[in-house]
Amino acid sequence: MPQLTILFLIIILCASRLSAQFVKIEQSSCDFRVDPDFLKTVPDNAKQSYTSGPSLPDSSFQKQCGYLLVPENRTKKNARTIKLPFIVVKSKNPDKRRDPVLFTAGGPGGSSLGMAAGLAKSPFIEDRDCIVFEQRGTRFALPYLRTFELDKALKEATRRNLNKDSMAIVGLKKYKVALEKRGIDLAGYNTDETVSDIHDLLKALAIDSVNLFGVSYSGGLMTAVLQRDPGRIRSLILDSPLPTFVPIDEDEPVNFIEALHIYLGNIDRDSTSQQRYGGLWSLFHRYFTSIATKTFELPYLEPGSKDSIRIKYTKNELLTIILDKLYDDSGRTELPRIITDMAKGNHQLYIRPYFDGFFRRNGAPDGMRLSVYCADQTAYHSEKVRQDLDKIYPYLAGFHINDVYREMCDCWKVPPISPNTKQPYYSTVPALLADGELDPACRPLYIDRISHYMPNSQRFLLKNKGHGVIGNSMRPIVKSFLANPYEKIMSIDINIIAY
Numbered sequence: 292m293p294q295l296t297i298l299f300l301i302i303i304l305c306a307s308r309l310s311a312q313f314v315k316i317e318q319s320s321c322d323f324r325v326d327p328d329f330l331k332t333v334p335d336n337a338k339q340s341y342t343s344g345p346s347l348p349d350s351s352f353q354k355q356c357g358y359l360l361v362p363e364n365r366t367k368k369n370a371r372t373i374k375l376p377f378i379v380v381k382s383k384n385p386d387k388r389r390d391p392v393l394f395t396a397g398g399p400g401g402s403s404l405g406m407a408a409g410l411a412k413s414p415f416i417e418d419r420d421c422i423v424f425e426q427r428g429t430r431f432a433l434p435y436l437r438t439f440e441l442d443k444a445l446k447e448a449t450r451r452n453l454n455k456d457s458m459a460i461v462g463l464k465k466y467k468v469a470l471e472k473r474g475i476d477l478a479g480y481n482t483d484e485t486v487s488d489i490h491d492l493l494k495a496l497a498i499d500s501v502n503l504f505g506v507s508y509s510g511g512l513m514t515a516v517l518q519r520d521p522g523r524i525r526s527l528i529l530d531s532p533l534p535t536f537v538p539i540d541e542d543e544p545v546n547f548i549e550a551l552h553i554y555l556g557n558i559d560r561d562s563t564s565q566q567r568y569g570g571l572w573s574l575f576h577r578y579f580t581s582i583a584t585k586t587f588e589l590p591y592l593e594p595g596s597k598d599s600i601r602i603k604y605t606k607n608e609l610l611t612i613i614l615d616k617l618y619d620d621s622g623r624t625e626l627p628r629i630i631t632d633m634a635k636g637n638h639q640l641y642i643r644p645y646f647d648g649f650f651r652r653n654g655a656p657d658g659m660r661l662s663v664y665c666a667d668q669t670a671y672h673s674e675k676v677r678q679d680l681d682k683i684y685p686y687l688a689g690f691h692i693n694d695v696y697r698e699m700c701d702c703w704k705v706p707p708i709s710p711n712t713k714q715p716y717y718s719t720v721p722a723l724l725a726d727g728e729l730d731p732a733c734r735p736l737y738i739d740r741i742s743h744y745m746p747n748s749q750r751f752l753l754k755n756k757g758h759g760v761i762g763n764s765m766r767p768i769v770k771s772f773l774a775n776p777y778e779k780i781m782s783i784d785i786n787i788i789a790y
Contacts (some may be wrong), residue, residue: 314361314495321347321356323376323404323425326435328473334439337653345404345431348411353381358433359424359492364479371474374433375488376425378407379496382416390500390525391420392773393489397507397533397759399482399667400660402430414770415504422501424492428480428659436475436658440465446650450593452603456689456698462655463702470658480662482535483708486515499523502773506530506759507733508663511537514741518716526776527722527745528769530761531733534741536715540672543692543732544680547614550731550757551575554617557755558627568627578634579686582606589642593650604642607690609633612641614692617731618757656694664693665700670707672697715744721776722748725765727756749780752788 325341333341348354358374379391392415396403403423410421428436444462448455470477493501502525505513510532517524533539555572583606592599616622616629629641656664674697681688722745724738735752742748751768753760761769764784771780782789 314491315359316495317358317360317374319357319376321354321378323356323431325430326433329435329437332438332469337439340653345402346408347378348380348408352383352411352416354407355379355381359488359495361427361488361491362479363427364476365484365487366478367476370476370479373427373479375427375492376404376431377492378404378423380407380411380416380421380423382418382420384418386418388419390502391422391498392502392504392528393422393424393493394504395424395426395485395489395509395512396429397505397509398429398660399426399508399512399663400429400657401508404431414766415773417770418773419502422492422496424489426485426659427488428662429657434473434475436470436477436480436662438466438469438658439653439655440469441655442653445655449602449646449649450600452601460698460702463661463699466655466658466661467703475658477658477662477703478705480659481666481705481708482512482515482663483712485512486519486712489516490520493523500525502526502528504528504530505532506761508533510733511535515712517718517720518712521718521720524720526772527720528761528772529722529724529738529741531726531730531758532724532737532741533733534715534737535667536713537737537740538668538672538676539733540668540693540696541676541680542734544677544684544687544690546734547617547692547731548684548687549734550729551613551617554623554626554729555630568631571627571630574634575630576684578630579606579610580684582609583686583688587638587642589639589646591643591646594647602646604646605689606686608642608645609638610686610690612645614731617729620755620757623729623757654694661695661699661703662705664695665703666705666708667713669695669697669700671713715740717744717746719747720745721772723751723769723772723776724748725751725753725760727753727758727760729756730758730760732758747777750790751782752790754786754788756786 323344330341356378358376360372360374362370363373364370394403394406394410403425407423410416415421425431441462444458445455448458500523503513503516510529511534513527513529515535517527552572558568558571586603586605589602589604590599591602613629616626632640724741726733726735726738728735738750742750764787768780780789
Protein backbone atom coordinates (compact mmCIF):
# COMPACT_ATOMS: atom_id res chain seq x y z
CA MET A 292 0.00 0.00 0.00
CA PRO A 293 1.48 3.43 -0.94
CA GLN A 294 2.78 5.50 2.00
CA LEU A 295 0.48 8.41 1.12
CA THR A 296 -2.57 6.14 1.33
CA ILE A 297 -1.43 4.76 4.70
CA LEU A 298 -0.89 8.29 6.04
CA PHE A 299 -4.36 9.30 4.83
CA LEU A 300 -5.96 6.31 6.59
CA ILE A 301 -4.10 7.13 9.83
CA ILE A 302 -5.35 10.73 9.69
CA ILE A 303 -8.95 9.56 9.10
CA LEU A 304 -8.72 7.04 11.96
CA CYS A 305 -7.29 9.63 14.37
CA ALA A 306 -9.92 12.17 13.38
CA SER A 307 -12.74 9.67 13.93
CA ARG A 308 -11.32 8.75 17.36
CA LEU A 309 -11.03 12.44 18.26
CA SER A 310 -14.66 12.97 17.28
CA ALA A 311 -15.80 9.80 19.04
CA GLN A 312 -14.26 10.83 22.35
CA PHE A 313 -16.83 13.62 22.60
CA VAL A 314 -19.78 11.40 21.78
CA LYS A 315 -20.45 10.20 25.30
CA ILE A 316 -23.60 9.30 27.18
CA GLU A 317 -23.94 9.55 30.95
CA GLN A 318 -26.89 7.47 32.09
CA SER A 319 -29.28 9.17 34.48
CA SER A 320 -32.55 8.79 36.28
CA CYS A 321 -35.32 10.83 34.72
CA ASP A 322 -35.45 13.17 37.72
CA PHE A 323 -33.84 16.09 35.89
CA ARG A 324 -33.30 19.27 37.89
CA VAL A 325 -32.29 22.82 37.08
CA ASP A 326 -28.59 23.73 37.17
CA PRO A 327 -27.61 24.14 40.88
CA ASP A 328 -25.16 26.95 39.99
CA PHE A 329 -28.05 28.86 38.47
CA LEU A 330 -30.29 28.18 41.49
CA LYS A 331 -27.83 30.02 43.73
CA THR A 332 -28.63 33.22 41.82
CA VAL A 333 -32.44 32.95 41.86
CA PRO A 334 -34.27 35.59 43.93
CA ASP A 335 -36.28 34.12 46.81
CA ASN A 336 -39.61 35.15 45.25
CA ALA A 337 -38.77 33.21 42.06
CA LYS A 338 -37.25 29.98 43.48
CA GLN A 339 -40.57 28.13 43.44
CA SER A 340 -40.65 28.37 39.64
CA TYR A 341 -37.47 26.31 39.33
CA THR A 342 -37.90 23.53 41.88
CA SER A 343 -39.79 20.94 39.81
CA GLY A 344 -38.51 18.71 37.04
CA PRO A 345 -40.10 18.20 33.62
CA SER A 346 -43.43 16.44 33.12
CA LEU A 347 -42.84 12.78 32.25
CA PRO A 348 -44.97 10.02 30.68
CA ASP A 349 -46.69 7.69 33.13
CA SER A 350 -44.86 4.65 34.48
CA SER A 351 -46.40 2.32 31.89
CA PHE A 352 -43.85 3.66 29.38
CA GLN A 353 -40.29 2.45 29.47
CA LYS A 354 -37.81 5.32 29.32
CA GLN A 355 -34.10 5.81 28.83
CA CYS A 356 -32.74 9.01 30.32
CA GLY A 357 -29.28 10.47 30.27
CA TYR A 358 -26.96 13.32 29.45
CA LEU A 359 -25.07 13.82 26.22
CA LEU A 360 -21.58 15.10 27.02
CA VAL A 361 -20.20 17.50 24.41
CA PRO A 362 -17.69 20.35 24.15
CA GLU A 363 -19.12 23.77 24.98
CA ASN A 364 -17.36 25.33 22.00
CA ARG A 365 -16.13 23.01 19.26
CA THR A 366 -13.98 25.74 17.71
CA LYS A 367 -11.69 25.69 20.78
CA LYS A 368 -9.25 22.88 21.58
CA ASN A 369 -9.65 22.84 25.36
CA ALA A 370 -13.33 23.70 25.64
CA ARG A 371 -15.02 22.48 28.78
CA THR A 372 -17.63 19.72 28.64
CA ILE A 373 -21.32 20.51 29.05
CA LYS A 374 -24.21 18.09 29.73
CA LEU A 375 -27.40 17.98 27.67
CA PRO A 376 -30.36 15.91 28.94
CA PHE A 377 -32.42 13.61 26.73
CA ILE A 378 -35.31 11.19 27.23
CA VAL A 379 -36.10 8.21 24.99
CA VAL A 380 -39.75 7.17 25.44
CA LYS A 381 -40.21 3.60 24.23
CA SER A 382 -43.20 2.69 22.09
CA LYS A 383 -45.35 -0.13 23.47
CA ASN A 384 -45.84 -1.56 19.97
CA PRO A 385 -43.99 -4.89 19.72
CA ASP A 386 -43.71 -4.36 15.94
CA LYS A 387 -42.49 -0.78 16.19
CA ARG A 388 -40.38 0.78 13.48
CA ARG A 389 -36.65 1.23 13.98
CA ASP A 390 -36.70 4.92 12.99
CA PRO A 391 -37.64 7.03 16.04
CA VAL A 392 -38.97 10.59 16.11
CA LEU A 393 -36.61 13.17 17.61
CA PHE A 394 -38.08 16.40 18.99
CA THR A 395 -36.46 19.54 20.32
CA ALA A 396 -38.17 22.78 21.29
CA GLY A 397 -38.43 26.13 19.56
CA GLY A 398 -37.89 29.59 20.94
CA PRO A 399 -34.95 29.66 20.57
CA GLY A 400 -34.31 28.86 24.20
CA GLY A 401 -37.36 26.72 24.97
CA SER A 402 -37.08 23.63 27.15
CA SER A 403 -37.79 20.34 25.36
CA LEU A 404 -38.06 17.72 28.11
CA GLY A 405 -41.64 18.53 29.09
CA MET A 406 -42.76 17.35 25.65
CA ALA A 407 -41.98 13.75 26.62
CA ALA A 408 -45.38 13.47 28.31
CA GLY A 409 -47.15 14.97 25.29
CA LEU A 410 -45.40 12.72 22.78
CA ALA A 411 -46.49 9.68 24.80
CA LYS A 412 -50.09 10.65 23.92
CA SER A 413 -49.35 11.46 20.28
CA PRO A 414 -49.48 9.47 17.04
CA PHE A 415 -45.68 9.47 17.00
CA ILE A 416 -45.41 6.89 19.83
CA GLU A 417 -47.84 4.42 18.26
CA ASP A 418 -45.29 2.88 15.91
CA ARG A 419 -41.87 4.17 17.00
CA ASP A 420 -39.86 5.44 19.95
CA CYS A 421 -39.73 9.17 20.67
CA ILE A 422 -36.68 11.14 21.74
CA VAL A 423 -36.79 14.57 23.37
CA PHE A 424 -33.52 16.48 23.49
CA GLU A 425 -32.77 19.51 25.67
CA GLN A 426 -30.73 22.03 23.71
CA ARG A 427 -27.57 23.47 25.21
CA GLY A 428 -28.09 26.41 27.53
CA THR A 429 -31.79 25.74 28.16
CA ARG A 430 -33.68 25.04 31.39
CA PHE A 431 -32.45 21.52 32.32
CA ALA A 432 -29.11 21.64 30.49
CA LEU A 433 -25.89 22.01 32.47
CA PRO A 434 -25.17 24.90 32.44
CA TYR A 435 -28.44 26.82 32.21
CA LEU A 436 -27.83 30.29 30.77
CA ARG A 437 -29.98 32.53 32.95
CA THR A 438 -29.62 35.40 35.38
CA PHE A 439 -32.10 38.05 36.57
CA GLU A 440 -30.07 41.20 35.95
CA LEU A 441 -32.05 42.16 32.84
CA ASP A 442 -35.38 41.53 34.60
CA LYS A 443 -34.32 43.82 37.45
CA ALA A 444 -33.22 46.58 35.08
CA LEU A 445 -36.45 46.51 33.06
CA LYS A 446 -38.60 46.58 36.19
CA GLU A 447 -36.60 49.47 37.61
CA ALA A 448 -36.95 51.36 34.31
CA THR A 449 -40.73 50.90 34.48
CA ARG A 450 -41.03 51.96 38.12
CA ARG A 451 -38.93 55.10 37.61
CA ASN A 452 -40.08 55.89 34.06
CA LEU A 453 -36.53 55.59 32.69
CA ASN A 454 -35.67 54.85 29.08
CA LYS A 455 -36.31 51.11 28.74
CA ASP A 456 -33.89 50.52 25.86
CA SER A 457 -31.06 52.23 27.76
CA MET A 458 -31.82 50.30 30.94
CA ALA A 459 -31.99 47.06 28.97
CA ILE A 460 -28.34 47.55 27.98
CA VAL A 461 -27.40 48.30 31.60
CA GLY A 462 -29.04 45.04 32.70
CA LEU A 463 -27.66 43.08 29.77
CA LYS A 464 -24.06 44.03 30.58
CA LYS A 465 -24.54 42.70 34.13
CA TYR A 466 -26.27 39.60 32.70
CA LYS A 467 -23.28 38.84 30.49
CA VAL A 468 -20.74 39.38 33.26
CA ALA A 469 -22.71 37.10 35.62
CA LEU A 470 -22.74 34.27 33.07
CA GLU A 471 -19.08 34.67 32.23
CA LYS A 472 -18.22 34.55 35.97
CA ARG A 473 -19.77 31.08 35.95
CA GLY A 474 -17.24 30.13 33.25
CA ILE A 475 -19.79 30.12 30.42
CA ASP A 476 -18.48 30.72 26.88
CA LEU A 477 -21.38 32.50 25.18
CA ALA A 478 -19.82 31.98 21.74
CA GLY A 479 -20.62 28.26 22.08
CA TYR A 480 -24.39 28.68 22.09
CA ASN A 481 -25.83 28.81 18.57
CA THR A 482 -27.54 26.75 15.89
CA ASP A 483 -24.31 25.32 14.45
CA GLU A 484 -23.33 23.85 17.82
CA THR A 485 -26.83 22.48 18.42
CA VAL A 486 -26.79 20.80 15.00
CA SER A 487 -23.55 19.08 16.02
CA ASP A 488 -25.13 18.09 19.36
CA ILE A 489 -28.06 16.40 17.62
CA HIS A 490 -25.80 14.45 15.27
CA ASP A 491 -23.63 13.41 18.22
CA LEU A 492 -26.72 12.20 20.08
CA LEU A 493 -27.83 10.11 17.10
CA LYS A 494 -24.36 8.57 16.87
CA ALA A 495 -24.20 7.87 20.60
CA LEU A 496 -27.60 6.14 20.50
CA ALA A 497 -26.59 4.21 17.35
CA ILE A 498 -29.53 5.58 15.34
CA ASP A 499 -29.03 5.40 11.58
CA SER A 500 -32.53 6.47 10.53
CA VAL A 501 -34.60 9.17 12.26
CA ASN A 502 -37.63 11.42 11.75
CA LEU A 503 -37.07 15.00 12.91
CA PHE A 504 -39.90 17.03 14.48
CA GLY A 505 -39.42 20.76 15.09
CA VAL A 506 -41.64 23.73 15.93
CA SER A 507 -40.94 27.38 15.11
CA TYR A 508 -37.17 27.98 15.59
CA SER A 509 -36.51 24.24 15.88
CA GLY A 510 -38.32 23.73 12.56
CA GLY A 511 -35.49 25.65 10.90
CA LEU A 512 -32.99 23.93 13.19
CA MET A 513 -34.11 20.54 11.87
CA THR A 514 -33.49 21.63 8.29
CA ALA A 515 -29.96 22.58 9.38
CA VAL A 516 -29.55 19.07 10.84
CA LEU A 517 -30.63 17.67 7.47
CA GLN A 518 -28.25 19.98 5.63
CA ARG A 519 -25.23 18.84 7.67
CA ASP A 520 -25.71 15.08 7.31
CA PRO A 521 -28.75 13.97 5.27
CA GLY A 522 -27.85 10.26 5.25
CA ARG A 523 -29.62 9.30 8.47
CA ILE A 524 -32.69 11.59 8.10
CA ARG A 525 -35.82 9.70 6.97
CA SER A 526 -38.30 12.61 7.11
CA LEU A 527 -39.04 16.04 8.60
CA ILE A 528 -42.17 17.26 10.38
CA LEU A 529 -42.04 21.05 10.65
CA ASP A 530 -44.71 22.96 12.56
CA SER A 531 -44.85 26.73 11.93
CA PRO A 532 -41.16 26.64 11.00
CA LEU A 533 -38.72 29.54 10.94
CA PRO A 534 -36.38 28.77 8.02
CA THR A 535 -32.69 29.32 8.72
CA PHE A 536 -32.46 31.52 5.62
CA VAL A 537 -35.24 33.93 6.66
CA PRO A 538 -34.34 37.31 8.25
CA ILE A 539 -36.96 37.20 11.00
CA ASP A 540 -35.84 40.53 12.51
CA GLU A 541 -36.83 42.19 9.24
CA ASP A 542 -39.99 40.13 8.77
CA GLU A 543 -41.62 39.77 12.17
CA PRO A 544 -43.18 43.25 12.49
CA VAL A 545 -44.97 42.90 9.17
CA ASN A 546 -45.80 39.24 9.97
CA PHE A 547 -47.71 40.54 13.00
CA ILE A 548 -49.50 43.22 10.96
CA GLU A 549 -50.38 40.78 8.17
CA ALA A 550 -51.84 38.20 10.56
CA LEU A 551 -53.85 40.90 12.36
CA HIS A 552 -55.10 42.27 9.03
CA ILE A 553 -56.31 38.82 7.97
CA TYR A 554 -58.05 38.22 11.30
CA LEU A 555 -59.80 41.60 11.30
CA GLY A 556 -60.73 41.08 7.64
CA ASN A 557 -62.41 37.81 8.64
CA ILE A 558 -64.40 39.74 11.25
CA ASP A 559 -65.49 42.20 8.54
CA ARG A 560 -66.74 39.38 6.33
CA ASP A 561 -68.67 37.68 9.11
CA SER A 562 -72.25 38.95 8.96
CA THR A 563 -72.79 38.48 12.71
CA SER A 564 -69.67 40.42 13.72
CA GLN A 565 -69.79 43.03 10.96
CA GLN A 566 -72.63 45.03 12.44
CA ARG A 567 -70.84 45.40 15.78
CA TYR A 568 -67.18 45.43 14.71
CA GLY A 569 -67.07 46.38 11.03
CA GLY A 570 -64.07 48.41 9.84
CA LEU A 571 -61.76 47.24 12.63
CA TRP A 572 -58.58 47.25 10.54
CA SER A 573 -59.07 50.89 9.54
CA LEU A 574 -59.89 51.76 13.15
CA PHE A 575 -56.76 50.00 14.42
CA HIS A 576 -54.48 51.59 11.82
CA ARG A 577 -55.87 55.12 12.32
CA TYR A 578 -55.78 54.98 16.09
CA PHE A 579 -52.29 53.57 16.48
CA THR A 580 -50.94 55.98 13.88
CA SER A 581 -52.47 58.84 15.89
CA ILE A 582 -50.77 57.72 19.14
CA ALA A 583 -47.43 56.67 17.58
CA THR A 584 -45.48 59.25 19.59
CA LYS A 585 -47.80 59.75 22.56
CA THR A 586 -47.15 58.86 26.19
CA PHE A 587 -49.86 57.85 28.67
CA GLU A 588 -49.83 57.59 32.48
CA LEU A 589 -51.32 55.02 34.82
CA PRO A 590 -51.69 55.41 38.63
CA TYR A 591 -50.41 52.03 39.79
CA LEU A 592 -49.81 50.14 43.02
CA GLU A 593 -47.33 47.33 42.51
CA PRO A 594 -48.31 44.08 44.30
CA GLY A 595 -46.49 43.94 47.62
CA SER A 596 -45.81 47.69 47.66
CA LYS A 597 -47.41 50.32 49.90
CA ASP A 598 -46.78 53.37 47.74
CA SER A 599 -48.51 53.96 44.43
CA ILE A 600 -46.60 55.33 41.45
CA ARG A 601 -47.47 56.82 38.07
CA ILE A 602 -46.24 54.55 35.30
CA LYS A 603 -45.74 55.95 31.83
CA TYR A 604 -46.56 53.74 28.87
CA THR A 605 -46.87 54.10 25.10
CA LYS A 606 -48.38 52.31 22.12
CA ASN A 607 -45.67 49.65 22.63
CA GLU A 608 -47.41 48.15 25.66
CA LEU A 609 -50.81 48.33 23.94
CA LEU A 610 -49.43 46.60 20.84
CA THR A 611 -47.92 43.89 23.03
CA ILE A 612 -51.35 43.19 24.55
CA ILE A 613 -52.85 42.85 21.05
CA LEU A 614 -49.98 40.65 19.84
CA ASP A 615 -50.32 38.31 22.84
CA LYS A 616 -54.04 37.87 22.12
CA LEU A 617 -53.33 37.23 18.45
CA TYR A 618 -51.10 34.30 19.44
CA ASP A 619 -53.84 32.81 21.62
CA ASP A 620 -56.28 30.66 19.62
CA SER A 621 -58.85 30.76 22.45
CA GLY A 622 -58.32 34.39 23.48
CA ARG A 623 -58.23 35.84 19.97
CA THR A 624 -61.99 36.35 19.94
CA GLU A 625 -61.49 39.17 22.49
CA LEU A 626 -59.49 41.25 20.02
CA PRO A 627 -62.41 43.13 18.42
CA ARG A 628 -63.55 44.37 21.84
CA ILE A 629 -59.99 45.17 22.97
CA ILE A 630 -59.18 47.22 19.85
CA THR A 631 -62.52 49.05 20.02
CA ASP A 632 -62.00 49.91 23.69
CA MET A 633 -58.40 51.05 23.15
CA ALA A 634 -59.42 53.28 20.25
CA LYS A 635 -61.88 55.00 22.62
CA GLY A 636 -59.03 55.61 25.06
CA ASN A 637 -60.24 52.92 27.46
CA HIS A 638 -56.83 51.39 28.25
CA GLN A 639 -57.04 50.67 31.97
CA LEU A 640 -59.00 47.44 31.67
CA TYR A 641 -56.07 45.95 29.76
CA ILE A 642 -52.97 47.93 30.74
CA ARG A 643 -53.31 47.33 34.47
CA PRO A 644 -53.32 43.48 34.16
CA TYR A 645 -50.43 43.87 31.72
CA PHE A 646 -48.28 45.57 34.35
CA ASP A 647 -49.43 43.13 37.05
CA GLY A 648 -48.05 40.31 34.91
CA PHE A 649 -44.91 42.26 34.03
CA PHE A 650 -43.95 42.75 37.68
CA ARG A 651 -45.01 39.25 38.75
CA ARG A 652 -43.03 37.39 36.07
CA ASN A 653 -39.38 37.41 35.09
CA GLY A 654 -39.88 37.62 31.34
CA ALA A 655 -36.42 38.59 30.11
CA PRO A 656 -34.90 36.24 27.52
CA ASP A 657 -32.66 33.36 28.58
CA GLY A 658 -28.99 33.55 27.60
CA MET A 659 -29.43 30.80 25.03
CA ARG A 660 -32.12 32.82 23.27
CA LEU A 661 -29.89 35.88 23.30
CA SER A 662 -26.89 34.03 21.91
CA VAL A 663 -28.82 32.20 19.19
CA TYR A 664 -30.72 35.26 17.97
CA CYS A 665 -27.57 37.38 17.93
CA ALA A 666 -25.49 34.73 16.13
CA ASP A 667 -28.21 33.49 13.76
CA GLN A 668 -30.32 36.54 12.99
CA THR A 669 -29.03 39.95 14.02
CA ALA A 670 -25.60 39.20 12.55
CA TYR A 671 -27.24 38.78 9.14
CA HIS A 672 -30.23 41.13 9.07
CA SER A 673 -30.48 44.59 7.52
CA GLU A 674 -31.44 47.37 9.92
CA LYS A 675 -32.35 49.56 6.93
CA VAL A 676 -34.98 47.07 5.77
CA ARG A 677 -36.37 46.95 9.31
CA GLN A 678 -36.57 50.74 9.48
CA ASP A 679 -38.33 50.95 6.11
CA LEU A 680 -41.35 49.31 7.80
CA ASP A 681 -41.63 52.26 10.15
CA LYS A 682 -42.42 54.51 7.19
CA ILE A 683 -45.38 52.32 6.26
CA TYR A 684 -46.50 51.64 9.84
CA PRO A 685 -45.22 54.53 12.03
CA TYR A 686 -46.53 52.89 15.19
CA LEU A 687 -44.00 50.07 14.71
CA ALA A 688 -41.07 52.46 15.30
CA GLY A 689 -39.41 51.50 18.58
CA PHE A 690 -41.71 48.49 19.08
CA HIS A 691 -39.61 45.38 19.79
CA ILE A 692 -41.72 42.38 18.80
CA ASN A 693 -38.72 40.22 19.51
CA ASP A 694 -37.16 40.60 22.97
CA VAL A 695 -33.69 40.38 21.38
CA TYR A 696 -32.67 43.16 19.02
CA ARG A 697 -29.60 44.78 17.45
CA GLU A 698 -28.56 47.09 20.30
CA MET A 699 -28.64 44.13 22.67
CA CYS A 700 -26.56 42.01 20.31
CA ASP A 701 -24.02 44.81 19.94
CA CYS A 702 -23.56 44.42 23.70
CA TRP A 703 -23.74 40.59 23.82
CA LYS A 704 -20.97 40.24 21.17
CA VAL A 705 -21.07 36.62 19.97
CA PRO A 706 -19.70 35.47 16.59
CA PRO A 707 -22.15 34.73 13.76
CA ILE A 708 -22.98 31.20 12.67
CA SER A 709 -21.57 29.84 9.41
CA PRO A 710 -22.87 31.63 6.29
CA ASN A 711 -23.52 28.17 4.86
CA THR A 712 -26.15 27.52 7.54
CA LYS A 713 -27.98 30.64 6.40
CA GLN A 714 -28.22 29.48 2.79
CA PRO A 715 -31.19 27.55 1.38
CA TYR A 716 -30.45 24.18 -0.20
CA TYR A 717 -32.32 21.51 -2.14
CA SER A 718 -33.27 18.13 -0.70
CA THR A 719 -35.41 15.16 -1.76
CA VAL A 720 -36.07 14.09 1.84
CA PRO A 721 -39.87 14.13 2.42
CA ALA A 722 -41.26 16.81 4.73
CA LEU A 723 -44.63 17.58 6.30
CA LEU A 724 -45.01 21.37 6.57
CA ALA A 725 -47.85 22.90 8.60
CA ASP A 726 -48.81 26.42 9.67
CA GLY A 727 -51.79 28.50 10.76
CA GLU A 728 -53.27 31.22 8.56
CA LEU A 729 -53.16 33.62 11.55
CA ASP A 730 -49.57 32.92 12.61
CA PRO A 731 -48.13 36.31 13.65
CA ALA A 732 -44.54 35.07 13.90
CA CYS A 733 -43.80 32.61 11.08
CA ARG A 734 -46.21 33.28 8.25
CA PRO A 735 -47.41 30.47 5.90
CA LEU A 736 -45.12 32.09 3.34
CA TYR A 737 -42.30 30.29 5.14
CA ILE A 738 -43.62 26.78 4.49
CA ASP A 739 -44.07 27.81 0.86
CA ARG A 740 -40.44 28.88 0.70
CA ILE A 741 -39.20 25.67 2.32
CA SER A 742 -41.38 23.64 -0.06
CA HIS A 743 -39.69 25.32 -3.03
CA TYR A 744 -36.42 23.63 -2.00
CA MET A 745 -37.99 20.32 -0.95
CA PRO A 746 -39.91 18.78 -3.88
CA ASN A 747 -41.13 15.86 -1.74
CA SER A 748 -42.78 18.11 0.83
CA GLN A 749 -46.51 18.43 1.58
CA ARG A 750 -48.06 21.62 2.99
CA PHE A 751 -51.04 22.02 5.31
CA LEU A 752 -52.65 25.36 6.14
CA LEU A 753 -54.91 25.41 9.21
CA LYS A 754 -57.67 28.00 9.05
CA ASN A 755 -58.29 30.21 12.10
CA LYS A 756 -55.13 28.89 13.76
CA GLY A 757 -51.98 30.72 14.80
CA HIS A 758 -48.48 29.57 15.75
CA GLY A 759 -47.92 25.89 16.58
CA VAL A 760 -50.67 23.86 14.91
CA ILE A 761 -49.80 20.15 15.04
CA GLY A 762 -52.32 18.82 17.55
CA ASN A 763 -55.31 16.48 17.59
CA SER A 764 -56.75 17.79 14.32
CA MET A 765 -53.51 16.88 12.53
CA ARG A 766 -53.26 13.42 14.11
CA PRO A 767 -54.44 11.32 11.12
CA ILE A 768 -52.29 13.37 8.73
CA VAL A 769 -49.16 12.94 10.86
CA LYS A 770 -49.83 9.21 11.21
CA SER A 771 -50.28 8.78 7.45
CA PHE A 772 -47.16 10.77 6.73
CA LEU A 773 -44.97 8.74 9.08
CA ALA A 774 -46.31 5.49 7.62
CA ASN A 775 -45.44 6.56 4.07
CA PRO A 776 -43.88 10.02 3.81
CA TYR A 777 -43.77 9.93 -0.01
CA GLU A 778 -47.49 9.23 -0.42
CA LYS A 779 -49.79 12.19 -1.16
CA ILE A 780 -52.10 12.95 1.77
CA MET A 781 -55.60 14.37 1.30
CA SER A 782 -57.32 16.35 4.05
CA ILE A 783 -60.94 15.54 4.91
CA ASP A 784 -61.11 18.44 7.40
CA ILE A 785 -62.46 21.62 5.77
CA ASN A 786 -60.31 23.67 8.17
CA ILE A 787 -57.09 22.00 7.00
CA ILE A 788 -56.10 22.84 3.46
CA ALA A 789 -53.63 20.44 1.83
CA TYR A 790 -51.63 21.78 -1.06
